[in-house]
Amino acid sequence: MKNITLIAGARPNFMKIAPIIHAIKAAKVNGAEIDYRLVHTGQHYDKKMSSDFFEQLDIPEPHANLVAGGGSQAEQTANIMVRFEKELLANPTDLVLVVGDVTSTMACAITAQKLHTKVAHVEGGIRSNDWSMPEEINRLVTDAITNYFFTTSENANCNLRNSGVKEESIFYVGNTMIDTLLKQRPRFIKPPIWKSLDLQDKNYLVMTLHRPANVDQEAQLKALIDEIIAHTQDLPLIFPVHPRTAKILEQMGIAHPRLHMVEPLSYLEFNYLVERAKVVLTDSGGITEETTVMAVPCMTLRDNTERPETITEGTNELIGTNPKAIAPAMEKLFSGNWKTGGIPHLWDGKTAERIVGHILKL
Numbered sequence: 422m423k424n425i426t427l428i429a430g431a432r433p434n435f436m437k438i439a440p441i442i443h444a445i446k447a448a449k450v451n452g453a454e455i456d457y458r459l460v461h462t463g464q465h466y467d468k469k470m471s472s473d474f475f476e477q478l479d480i481p482e483p484h485a486n487l488v489a490g491g492g493s494q495a496e497q498t499a500n501i502m503v504r505f506e507k508e509l510l511a512n513p514t515d516l517v518l519v520v521g522d523v524t525s526t527m528a529c530a531i532t533a534q535k536l537h538t539k540v541a542h543v544e545g546g547i548r549s550n551d552w553s554m555p556e557e558i559n560r561l562v563t564d565a566i567t568n569y570f571f572t573t574s575e576n577a578n579c580n581l582r583n584s585g586v587k588e589e590s591i592f593y594v595g596n597t598m599i600d601t602l603l604k605q606r607p608r609f610i611k612p613p614i615w616k617s618l619d620l621q622d623k624n625y626l627v628m629t630l631h632r633p634a635n636v637d638q639e640a641q642l643k644a645l646i647d648e649i650i651a652h653t654q655d656l657p658l659i660f661p662v663h664p665r666t667a668k669i670l671e672q673m674g675i676a677h678p679r680l681h682m683v684e685p686l687s688y689l690e691f692n693y694l695v696e697r698a699k700v701v702l703t704d705s706g707g708i709t710e711e712t713t714v715m716a717v718p719c720m721t722l723r724d725n726t727e728r729p730e731t732i733t734e735g736t737n738e739l740i741g742t743n744p745k746a747i748a749p750a751m752e753k754l755f756s757g758n759w760k761t762g763g764i765p766h767l768w769d770g771k772t773a774e775r776i777v778g779h780i781l782k783l
Contacts, residue, residue, distance in 0.1 A: 424456055427460065429496070430462040435478070437598050474721060494555060497528075502528045522560045530567060539568040545570030545729050546576075547573065551725045556655070569783065594776050596710060606692070609689050623699050625698060628702040630659075635704050636665075639745075646780045658677075660683065699718070709737040713743055731765075
């Protein structure tokens with residue numbers, strides 16, 4: 422029997438882990454000797470991560486919650502490592518599988534290796550080459566001590582090869598986040614704001630901002646929003662706002678009749694809006710993957726990205742953090758000249774099946 426410990430530290434991690442759990446269960450039904458233990462580090466507390474969250478997305482409740490959130494990044498890393506060490510000693514495993522690039526990804530990989538347990542990294546090899554991002558440090562450290570890499574793109578494969586990873590350790594499988602997206606797409610939920618604002622398909626914009634470079638500097642945040650409002654004709658702008666960002670906006674007194682700041686939405690509600698939006702403006706990496714698959718124009722308000730395939734193959738454009746870049750991007754969109762894009766190779770909803778297939782052969 423192969424025992425796999427799956428690590429999740431934040432809500433997006435569960436979206437990436439869920440298809441792998443379903444694939445493990447399917448393999449067991451077909452006679453495979455494999456089982457799993459799901460560990461939530463508790464890195465992020467999310468009030469929306471209730472029993473409804475797990476039920477709606479068909480995600481099993483974790484076997485263990487380490488409740489290791491809070492504090493600085495160093496404190497969080499230490500808490501996760503101390504608590505995961507106890508968890509792993511009490512529940513030995515053949516393989517620790519980590520996903521993404523949060524602190525839990527790095528901390529659990531380090532802990533596992535120090536206990537002589539092999540590590541697999543789902544989304545291994547992606548790079549922004551921006552060391553000011555905590556996520557980039559997490560990626561670099563995790564990949565430096567990973568045994569098996571499950572990758573989303575040929576670009577990630579090249580990054581790993583260039584860093585000295587042997588070809589036999591790299592498994593190009595696709596994107597488990599897209600597995601979840603394609604499974605849940607028929608179940609997207611119309612949020613209350615759809616009716617209250619009388620929204621129409623392709624006749625509104627969606628925006629998300631959370632990175633410090635955009636939201637921590639008041640002048641930068643105000644300039645971005647002013648430019649967006651000035652160049653989006655008369656369309657409503659839906660802005661699900663993180664509570665921390667909401668406080669900054671409130672202090673700045675930013676308001677406009679077309680700017681609708683709402684509380685963070687559930688996965689099913691948010692993607693209902695994204696799928697029908699004229700364009701999405703974001704500084705998130707994951708959202709650029711979802712817009713690419715749903716063929717929705719996307720403008721990334723960052724100077725770099727760890728998901729270049731959403732630009733070279735998809736509907737995303739990296740327009741940077743300079744507010745003056747908004748106007749020409751919007752002119753391109755409204756003139757009907759935005760690229761159509763396509764779906765990257767292996768982003769087909771079967772990634773988790775491929776991952777489990779490789780694990781069974783390892």
